[in-house]
Amino acid sequence: MAFTIDGPRGPRYVAKPGPVLLARATGAPMVAFHIAIENAWTLNTWDKVMIPKPFSRALLRISRQIFVAAHADDAQRERFHAELQAALDRVREFAEANVKEVGSAKFSIAS
16 A cells, blocks of 8 residues: 555645554564656646656655564554655655656666
């Protein structure tokens, strides 16, 4: 399952606790991801939805898996929430900083 972790109303790039609760209940790991777009139209919405322009480059960055123990107490859930937020920040910063390199030797696929 994938959904926006900053919720339907924001604030933008701030993780809500829902993914931690779902991971705890299901045993499924969480991952954060971000798609950076080189050239896009940006809508005037709270989350600044972006529509890629033709031939624009995009870079998807995915975090490592974060497992939440089924018996996690409130303090542990807060730590997992903070870990998820840190993962979101890392993948977003990396993708935004490197999207212009897509297609270069830095991001070529080795055979």
